[in-house]
Amino acid sequence: MTPSDDPLLDAQGVAKSFGAVRALTDARLTLARGEVVALMGANGAGKSTFVKILTGALQPDRGHVRIRGQSAQVGSPAQARRSGLVPVYQEPSLIPDLCVADNLRLVDTPVDGFRHWLTELAHGDLRLDAMIRDLPLASLRIVDLARALAMRPDVLLLDELTAALPTDLVDRVLTVARQQAADGRGVIYISHRFAEISRLCDRATVLRDGATVGEVDIAPGIEDQVVEMMLGARIDLGKRAAAIARPRPEGRPRLRVENLAVAPKLVDASLALHPGEVLGVVALEGQGQDELFDALAGFRTPLSGRIEVDGVAAGFRHPADAIAAGLTLVPGNRAEALFRERSVRENIAMPFSARPGAWGPLRMRHEKARVAEAIERLQIDTRAQGEVQRLSGGNQQKVTIGRWLAHGVRTMLLFDPTRGIDVRTKRQIYPLVRELADQGAAVLFYTSELEEIPLACDRAIVIFNGRVVDMVEATEADEERLMRAAYGLTGSEGAA
C-alpha cells in the first residue's frame, strides 16, 4: 500500500466513557484526500467527545485514530498538529490577551500564508497588532481559520465554524474549504446547517448514541434520510397515547415572557406559560435556550424584554428573587445543582435554610417529613446512603427535582432533566411532570431528546438562532416535524 492510498484520517471503533456515562461506543470516521466529510448527530450523540478525541485533547478508551496511516495515538493537541491535523474549534483557541501576531508566533504560523488567507477571507485589513480580546466574534473565527490554513494542514477540522458568521463570510469559508479539498487535502465539517452541508460536503457521517450509524453521499433531498438516521430506531419510552389534545389554557398566564434578549445568544423570545400547562422547548445546542432558562431563574440579567409572573413585572437579580416568585430551576448539568459530598437529605433540604431567618436550629421533624415525601414520590433509591455522588445518575437527577418538590412547586423550569440518565428513570419523570401540571404547577421543559416532547408536553416552542421560530402542538409533534423545525428547515426563519 502506498502512502497515498491511505486515508488521510481513519478513526475506528472509538469508545469513551466518563464514569458511568458512555459518551462513545463505536464511533468511526474516514476521510480520503480531496474529500469534505460532514460529521452529524443530534444533541448528545457524542459529537463533541469524538472531536476532542480526533484532535488529541482526549484519549479514547478503545479504538484508534490514524492520521495519514500513522498508527501512533494522538496524545495531545500539539502532536495532532504535528501530524497534520489542525482544528478550528467551536470556541476560538486564541489567547485573548495577546495580539494577533503573538498568537501566530505561539504556534509557529507562517505570517505570509496567514495574510494570504486573511485576504481570501475578506479580512485583509486586519491589523496584526490588534488584541484578540478586542476583536468581534466573527473576526476571531476568521483569524482562527486563517491561522489553521496557513499551517497547510492535511486535515482541517471545522467545528460549527459558521455559527457566528454573516452570510457573505459563510460563502467565503465554504469556497475556501472546497478549495482545500480540490488541492488534495481533507476537511471534516461539523455543522447543524443542512444548507451548508449540501453545498460543501461529499459525504456525511452520522453519529447516534455514541456510535456511527451510517455514511451517506450528499445529494439533493438527502435531508430526510439524514434526519431519520439521526433519530434512528427508538426505544419505546411510554405510551404514545400520552399526547392527548389539551385545549389551550385561557386566562392570565403564570409566566409571560415578551421579546426577551439575553447575552450572548438569545435574541428575541416570547412565550406564555399557564398553570397546569407543560410547555416544551425544542432547540439544537446553543440556540439561546440556556440564556432563556438562566434569565428566568435569576442567573443572568436580560439585555431587554419583559418577564411577568402572575401579571406582575419581575426583575430577578439573584436566584433567590426567582425562587421567591415561584420560579425554580433544575439545571441541565446535574453537577451544577448538587452538593456532591453531602447527603441526599441535605441536598433536598438546602432551600429551607437559604434565608438568614432560617439559619438557626434545623426543624428536623418538618424537614424529615418533607424530604421523605419527596423521596417517596420520586422513588429515589437511597440504599447508597451518605454522599450524593455515590448515587446513580438517574437518582442524582431525581434529587435535584426532589429539592423543589419538597420546597413546593409553582413554576418549574426543567432544563434537559433526562440527559444521560437511564430509561427507567426517564419513564418515571414524564408522568411526574404531568402530575405536577395537573396539580396546578406550570412547567417549562427543555429537552434535547425530541421524542420526549409528545410524551410530556402540551405544546412546544422551537428556538433557532436565538429566536422563537415556531410553536407545535403535542398532537402534531412527531419527531421528524420537530427535528426539521429545530434545524430551521421549517417555520418562519426557513433555512437561514
Next chain:
Amino acid sequence: MSLVQRNAWTLGLLVLFVVLLGVTRAIQPGFGVSGLESLARAALPFAFATAAMAVVVIVGGIDLSVASMMAVCSVTAAVLMQSMGGVPAILITLAVGTAMGLVNGALIVLTRVPDIVVTLAMLFVWQGTALLILASPGGTATDWMRSAITGSVIVDGLPKALVLVALVVAVVWVPVKRSKLGLAIYATGSDETAAYRSGVAVGRTRTLAYGIAGLFSACGGLGLLALTGVGEPVPGPYLLAAVASVVLGGVILGGGIGGLLGPIIAVFILRIIRTILTLAAVDPNVTTIVEGTIMVGVVMFGAVLVLRSRGAGP
C-alpha cells in the same frame, strides 16, 4: 484592553509618582538628591519582591512564599560571604533562589494543589529553612555590595539602587518576554485551555515562571542584605506589599495582562507615600496602618475590577 490603554496606565502611574515627588518637596523643601537615594534604597527589596510576584501573577498564579524565599537568600548570602568571596556567594545565592522557585512551581504542577495553597505551605517551609541556616540575624555583606546601592551614578539624583533594579529586570525579563517562553507565560495566564490547545507545554511554562520569580526573590534577598548589612532570617513585610504593587501596577490577578514596569513604579508610589507620611511627622505606627489600609484597598479594588470584567465578559 488595548496596547495603548495599558501604556496609558503605566504612564498615569509615572505621572502620579512625579506629583507625589512634588508633594514631598512641598512638605520638606530640603528633600533632594539624598532623599531620592534613600527612597530608592528602601524600595530595592520591595521592587524585586514585586517583580517576582508579577511574573507568577502573569502566568496565572500567585506566590505567597516570596518574602520567605528572600529571607533564605539573604541569610545564605550573608553566611557564604564569611567564607568565600562576594561574587561566588552571590552566584550561589541566585542559583538557590531559582531552585526554590522551581521547586514551588514543580510542586504546583505535580500535586495539582492550587498555587495559593502550595505557596502558603512553602512560605512556612522556606521560613523554617531560613531559620535553620541562621537562627538570629548575623553574617555580613561585603563592603562593595553595600556601596553598590548607596549614592548616585552617572549624574546626581540618579540613585544607584534604581539603576540596579532597572538593570537586573532588563537583563532577566526583557529576553524572556521577547522569547517563546514569554509568549507561553502570557498565553498560559490568559487562557490555559486555549494555550494547551495551541500546543503550549503549560506545566513546564508555569514551573519556569516560578523559577524566574525565585531568581527575582534571590535578587530581593541580596538587596535586603546590602541594605541592612546582616542576614535576616525572619521574612519582612514584602508579601502584601508585593501583591498590592502588582495590582496597582496594572497586572490583573488571574493572569495574562500586564508587565513589570507598572508594578515597579507602583512600588515607588507606595514607598513615597510612606516618606510623605514620615515627613509630615505622622507616628510611624500610624503610617503602617495607613499603608496597610491603602494596600488592602488597592487589592479590593483590583478584585472588584476582575469581578466586573468577568461579569461583563462573554
Next chain:
Amino acid sequence: MSDIHPKPAEHVAPLVRLGRFLKDNPVIPLIGFLFALIGILELMRPGIVSVFWAGNLIKFAIPLAMLAAAQVLTMLTGGIDLSVGIVATCSAFVTATLTPLIGPAPAMLVAMGTGVIVGLVNGFGVAIARVHPLIMTLGTGLIATGCLQVYQRFVISTGTDIPAVLEWLGTGRSWNLPNGLFLFIPFAGFVLWLMRYTGFGRLLFALGSNEKAAKLSGVRSWQVLMALYVLSGLIAALTGLLYLGMIRAPSLSLAVPLMLPSVAAAVIGGTSIFGGRGSFAGAMVGALILRVIDTMLTLARMPEGARIALFGLIILAVTALYVRLSETR
C-alpha cells in the same frame, strides 16, 4: 447512555475505599495516630507520660483547638482566616491593659469587640469585594498589628492586669484537668452543634461544596460569608482571652505563633482547604497531635526553624494526599 440497570460503581480500588473510609471517619485513624505518637514519645523519654503530663498536653492544646475551629469553619466555605493569631493577641492585650482602667468585664467585652471589627472587615473583603480570603485576612492582620502598636503607645503607662477569672481558667486545675475545659467543652459543643444541627452550618458546607448550587437553592452567599468571618473573629478574640490567662504576660505577638499550627491542626483533622468537607472533632485531635509532635521536637532539640518547616510540609502533604484521593474515585 441508555443503560437499563445503572449500577452504582461497585468495583472500587482498595486504596480508594480506604480513602473514602478515612474521609468519612477521619477521627478514628487520627486517634490511633495520636496514641502511636504518644507511644513513640514514651520510648524516647521513658516515664514522661503521666496524668499531669496529659493535663498539660490538653491545656496547651485548647487554645490551638479553638483557633482551629475558626479555620475549620472558614475552610468549609473554601476560605481561611490568617488574622486569627493577631486578633487573639489584640483581644488579650486590650483586656490586660483595659482591666485596670474600666474593670475586667467591660475590658473583655471591648476585647471581643475588636474581634467583631476585624471580622467585619474580613467579611466585607471576602464576601463583597471577593478578595481571596488568604490575601484579605493577611491584610487585615497587618492593619490590626499596626493598630495594636499605636494603641500600645497610649496605654503603655497604665500597666496591665489580668482578670482573675481568666487566670483561673488558664492556669487552674480541677481533678488534674485544666480549668480551660470549663470554657472549651461548652465551646466545642457549640461548634459541633452549629456545624451539624443549624441551617447556618449547613450553608457553610454548601458554599464550599458547590457555590453555584447554593445560589441555585436561593442562598445569598455574601450574607453567609459576612456572618462567618465575624464569627471567626469572635472565636479568635475568645481564644485570646483564654490564652492571656494561660501565659499571663501580654505582648504584641502573644498568640501570633499559634496561627500556623491552627491551620495545620484543621488540615490534619480532615478538613479540606478547598471547602465542603470538615470536622471539628478531627481538628481537636489534630491539635493534640501537633502538641505531641511539638514535645517530640523539643526533646530531640530540633530548632524552631525545623518545626515551622515541618508544619508547612505537613499542610502540603496532607492537602496533596487529599487531592489524590478525591481524584481517583
